[in-house]
Amino acid sequence: MPAAIISLVMVATLPLWTGCGLGELAPPVTPSPTDVHPSPTGTTAPTATPVPSHEDPYEPNDSMIQASGPLVAGQGYQGYVSEKADIDFFYLEIDAPQTLTVTLTDIPSGADYDLYLVTREEDILSSSSNSGPEAEHVEYTTNSVGVFYVLVLPFENFSREEPYTLQIDMSPAPAPSGEDNFEPNDTFEQATGPLTYGQTYHSYIWDEGDTDTYLFVVESGGTIAVHLSDIPAIADYDLFLYNQAGDLLVSSNRVVDHERIEQYLGPGTYYIAVRSFAGFSGNEPYALQIAVVQP
Template structure:
């Protein structure tokens, strides 16, 4: 888990020091609705060069600013998801224990979402979208943290199926569940990764697949869902 100072408050200036060549300053901000994030790093001391990064909780880089010397560093990034984001300030060349830099955050509403919450309503087993066509990729969105997407597929014989959930947005963590026709949970995939996978031998019948958010969501970046029959 990242240890960071925060949450940053928009409009407030924060002063801190890069006190060594291996010193990395971590800050965090909390986004509850999609926003355009603007982060500015100024007052870099003379003969120093600091860089600025915006990253996810897994430290995947979303955006960066790596100008030379004392030139102002600035990141402007529109979040397609919500959750916790991290800001990193680190030395590219030299450091100062006596001269602070200044960090400031600004937020503004994100543009209108580009996605469309397809297959809705499908929050319940009774509303499940389908039946799914095997080997076809279905794209959709987790519209908010309460959104649950359910799909159904049907089997005429005993087979092994594989369910893959991919293209999970970098800032989000989606989970994958497989249910019997009664709604009883059979198995799940709940890793902190950008790919969830289930492989299960099943008897003939109706089954449900559920996609839901453990953390974060995106109205601009769709996930991809595919169910395939595994050949013997």
């Protein structure tokens, strides 16, 4: 599963990102001091919150649920960062693998905004964090389809007067470069194997409906470890172990970049299945290995 998962923290109803470095980039919200000695002549009216002098057509867009979009390739979007806790969310829809280029320009003088491309699962795919008002640029080739999110995050200062400009461009992704020597292996009948203990097998998940099935033989009872690693950053693969009758014995579906099963097994034939929970890659292979766990 993905290695970089972002935690979403709500502060004063605005999301601040933690984990993967974003928490350090989001400026803290400082509470206003409380007057513990009120004036005896009356109550002082609270100071009005400054409002942007220019209307932002995309607000409110402070969370994934409120994200503005879908963004259209080649079109410029001008928005404002109105306070230090203001994070602007946009989304785009991908119906075929694409190479995405996202640029953030016209950052106000004295301000420093950063740019992030993330998945629906809050996984950071690419980011740009140049210093000061220097333009930000990210490029990423998707191997899956669906909704992706673009975040504009103020690292330092902001401007209610000067808008930034956001633009995305798309081009068809290169054809998958991987060669899979084990396909077709989508069913128990087509299973690749028997696997050799200690050998690493590299293969690909070609789409979210692809299941890779392998078989191995246990000659005498013992604890067997099955390790799935090198899962692509954009993807979330899970690992399953079945007996010869096709009954599920155990699975591994953790939120990490690898999966592992350790199980005592008696003599017989067993099956391993690798499936996509989300995302896939025809360019980045996963690695699968089985081993006997020594007592």
